[in-house]
Amino acid sequence: MPITSRHLLGLEGVPKEDIQLILDTATTFREVLDRPIKRVPTLQGKTIVNLFFESSTRTRISFELAERRLSADVVNFAVAGSSVAKGETLKDTARNIEAMKIDMVVVRHSSPGAALFLSRVVNANVINAGDGTHEHPTQALLDMYTIREKFGKLEGLHVCIVGDISHSRVALSNIYGLQIMGATVSVCGPKTLIPKDIEKLGVRVYYNVEEAIRNTDILNVLRIQLERQDRSFFPSTREYHNYFGITKEKLEKAVKPITIMHPGPINRDVEISADVADGENSVILQQVLNGVAVRMAVLYLLGTGEGK
Amino acid sequence: MKILLKNGHIIEPHSGLDLLADILIVDGIIEKIGTKISVGASIQKYELDGKIVAPGFMDMHVHLREPGYEHKETIETGLAAAASGGFSAVCCMPNTNPPIDDASVVKYIKEKAAKVKNGLVDVFPVAAATKGREGNELSPMMELAEAGAVAFSDDGSPIENSEVMKRAMEYADMVGKIIIQHPEDRSLTKGGVMNEGFVSTSIGLPPMPAIAEEIMIMRDVMIAEYANTRYHAAHISTAGSVEIIRQAKKRGLKVTCEVTPHHFTLTEEVVRSFDTNTKMNPPLRTQEDIEAIKAGLKDGTIDVIASDHAPHSFDEKEVEFLEAPFGIVGLETALGLAVTELVHPKILSINQLIEKFSINPRKILNLPVIKISMGEKANLTIIDTEKEWRVDVSKFKSKSKNSPFNGRILKGKSCGIINSGIFCL
Ligand SMILES: [Zn+2]
Numbered sequence: 001m002p003i004t005s006r007h008l009l010g011l012e013g014v015p016k017e018d019i020q021l022i023l024d025t026a027t028t029f030r031e032v033l034d035r036p037i038k039r040v041p042t043l044q045g046k047t048i049v050n051l052f053f054e055s056s057t058r059t060r061i062s063f064e065l066a067e068r069r070l071s072a073d074v075v076n077f078a079v080a081g082s083s084v085a086k087g088e089t090l091k092d093t094a095r096n097i098e099a100m101k102i103d104m105v106v107v108r109h110s111s112p113g114a115a116l117f118l119s120r121v122v123n124a125n126v127i128n129a130g131d132g133t134h135e136h137p138t139q140a141l142l143d144m145y146t147i148r149e150k151f152g153k154l155e156g157l158h159v160c161i162v163g164d165i166s167h168s169r170v171a172l173s174n175i176y177g178l179q180i181m182g183a184t185v186s187v188c189g190p191k192t193l194i195p196k197d198i199e200k201l202g203v204r205v206y207y208n209v210e211e212a213i214r215n216t217d218i219l220n221v222l223r224i225q226l227e228r229q230d231r232s233f234f235p236s237t238r239e240y241h242n243y244f245g246i247t248k249e250k251l252e253k254a255v256k257p258i259t260i261m262h263p264g265p266i267n268r269d270v271e272i273s274a275d276v277a278d279g280e281n282s283v284i285l286q287q288v289l290n291g292v293a294v295r296m297a298v299l300y301l302l303g304t305g306e307g308k
Numbered sequence: 309m310k311i312l313l314k315n316g317h318i319i320e321p322h323s324g325l326d327l328l329a330d331i332l333i334v335d336g337i338i339e340k341i342g343t344k345i346s347v348g349a350s351i352q353k354y355e356l357d358g359k360i361v362a363p364g365f366m367d368m369h370v371h372l373r374e375p376g377y378e379h380k381e382t383i384e385t386g387l388a389a390a391a392s393g394g395f396s397a398v399c400c401m402p403n404t405n406p407p408i409d410d411a412s413v414v415k416y417i418k419e420k421a422a423k424v425k426n427g428l429v430d431v432f433p434v435a436a437a438t439k440g441r442e443g444n445e446l447s448p449m450m451e452l453a454e455a456g457a458v459a460f461s462d463d464g465s466p467i468e469n470s471e472v473m474k475r476a477m478e479y480a481d482m483v484g485k486i487i488i489q490h491p492e493d494r495s496l497t498k499g500g501v502m503n504e505g506f507v508s509t510s511i512g513l514p515p516m517p518a519i520a521e522e523i524m525i526m527r528d529v530m531i532a533e534y535a536n537t538r539y540h541a542a543h544i545s546t547a548g549s550v551e552i553i554r555q556a557k558k559r560g561l562k563v564t565c566e567v568t569p570h571h572f573t574l575t576e577e578v579v580r581s582f583d584t585n586t587k588m589n590p591p592l593r594t595q596e597d598i599e600a601i602k603a604g605l606k607d608g609t610i611d612v613i614a615s616d617h618a619p620h621s622f623d624e625k626e627v628e629f630l631e632a633p634f635g636i637v638g639l640e641t642a643l644g645l646a647v648t649e650l651v652h653p654k655i656l657s658i659n660q661l662i663e664k665f666s667i668n669p670r671k672i673l674n675l676p677v678i679k680i681s682m683g684e685k686a687n688l689t690i691i692d693t694e695k696e697w698r699v700d701v702s703k704f705k706s707k708s709k710n711s712p713f714n715g716r717i718l719k720g721k722s723c724g725i726i727n728s729g730i731f732c733l
Binding site: 012089090091109110111112113114116117131132133134135169172195196197198200201231 | 513
């Protein structure tokens with residue numbers, strides 16, 4: 001069964017079967033990554049551009065590795081800051097992509113909806129690698145893959161996302177994706193970083209980490225973006241760490257071991273203590289490896305698919 | 309020049325006039341109103357078949373963009389859009405470049421407007437309340453008023469500083485003019501692009517809470533009460549704002565407000581499309597807000613319907629959502645939306661519609677109310693409330709096409725205006 005869409009713009013409203021297909025396909029590619037020769041000819045002859053309007057070394061490298069392991073031709077196009085500020089609009093950039101006969105576009109942009117915008121103006125398949133505070137679907141897919149790898153399922157599990165929910169594309173994609181797959185999602189963070197009416201998305205809200213930990217199988221710890229602190233969403237990183245940071249002491253109060261995830265890069269000893277990040281229940285490095293496999297799956301399915 | 313309007317349904321809410329009759333206009337003056345006026349063959353005759361003839365409509369919140377942003381709109385194209393939308397008068401907002409904070413700019417606009425189709429559409433500039441619209445020092449209001457400014461506003465921006473607002477209200481009151489506030493507490497809307505709530509949370513767009521508007525209106529009402537002056541809140545958009553104004557009116561305060569057609573037609577749900585033509589300030593709100601606005605229109609809490617016509621060029625809007633400028637064009641859809649959304653569903657009577665589009669704006673601005681009687685200058689808007697039409701932005705007279713209503717079917721349209729002796733169909 002092929003994937004039903006031409007683009008991966010977000011996980012909101014994506015059919016369960018599509019997510020299942022991506023995760024299953026990723027399992028195959030995950031095996032490829034364990035082989036001595038980690039390369040398959042699947043996307044030979046396809047040209048993919050990585051269009052990054054925001055610097056994100058990790059996401060870009062993960063995509064690039066995935067593209068190269070599928071034997072695609074890769075073009076990296078990085079624009080610092082907004083394209084508009086540079087005088088060229090996103091639409092101009094898109095037109096250039098069209099002119100260069102690019103098959104697929106991986107786009108990272110600071111404006112929510114930027115990937116959708118691109119998908120409306122180019123013929124290439126568009127993959128959203130993070131659009132502002134909207135979605136980051138491949139991150140959520142690799143999170144789900146990692147959870148499934150460890151627990152053998154997603155349905156019935158409880159995932160708590162901790163941190164700056166208001167400014168997180170990772171949180172939103174995880175909420176949508178996990179709920180579609182039958183998991184229960186809660187969020188935890190200072191009230192100033194929980195967006196209004198989020199309960200209406202069917203998530204439970206905690207302002208107390210100990211309480212959140214008590215009811216969860218997995219903690220997905222988000223990076224605290226220190227650059228947002230100019231607007232003082234919380235008093236200090238020290239206070240944040242003391243009350244919302246994931247530490248061994250807090251985890252010891254849980255009734256069962258809790259799997260620790262983090263989309264990276266980590267601010268050690270701010271949102272997560274070093275011993276937890278490197279501890280036995282941490283799957284943070286598996287997330288990184290799985291990220292390549294999941295992105296290979298997405299690229300493969302969209303690049304060879306006939307989705308509408 | 310002689311014009312004969314046959315079988316018009318003449319409605320003048322303020323005098324109770326409501327009759328089916330012919331109107332004979334000679335050289336721009338109403339010479340006769342009566343049945344079966346017979347004239348010679350040399351006269352322009354129009355059969356109205358019972359269409360409504362109302363005192364000329366005024367849109368009291370329009371951004372004509374000239375001087376400074378002629379790529380978005382010019383006085384000429386803006387007034388063509390006004391005429392086509394059924395407005396024989398507009399107030400233009402001061403966020404031009406240079407802003408309307410100097411008498412020379414008021415004069416420039418008035419002179420230029422008078423030349424467009426020989427003054428078919430009257431233009432009443434709203435001058436800046438503060439120098440450079442910066443919210444610090446008062447603009448020269450007496451000079452501006454003398455040059456023709458009818459009100460003061462920093463629209464586009466709020467007057468944020470409470471002391472400046474108090475002084476602006478006091479000074480404007482002395483000049484006999486009203487302060488029109490763009491009500492927004494910007495400390496609460498920083499970076500925001502849409503209403504704060506479930507939709508903004510669902511799609512990750514930076515939010516602007518309803519309270520940002522309500523807090524500013526509440527403060528302003530308190531200042532107006534304290535200073536004993538009038539006050540007009542532009543483009544209110546939330547249920548809370550309606551309630552604040554309602555209570556202020558109950559207490560006898562001289563407070564008025566306006567609403568735009570998009571704020572009683574569309575909810576924030578349409579922003580899910582990330583279409584930049586759904587980005588405006590104040591942002592689109594919720595269904596509950598729409599219900600409250602309709603109730604406010606019905607019970608008279610909301611005095612005026614004004615379009616907040618905000619043209620932006622195609623290129624400026626065809627960008628990422630965060631980068632896109634706020635605002636949509638409205639002159640050519642305002643009347644159609646109001647008739648479709650308010651008159652046909654029986655929220656407003658035709659009389660109330662005419663009050664909100666013609667009588668009340670003029671009263672608020674201390675301008676003479678238009679009369680349809682013998683010896684008066686003919687200043688009329690003719691409306692076909694039954695006409696069904698599809699909005700087609702490519703047919704807009706406005707230079708800009710940034711409307712979220714393209715393709716929408718509306719019932720009700722202006723079929724012409726008469727002003728300055730000219731009949732414009
Ligand atoms: Zn405004």
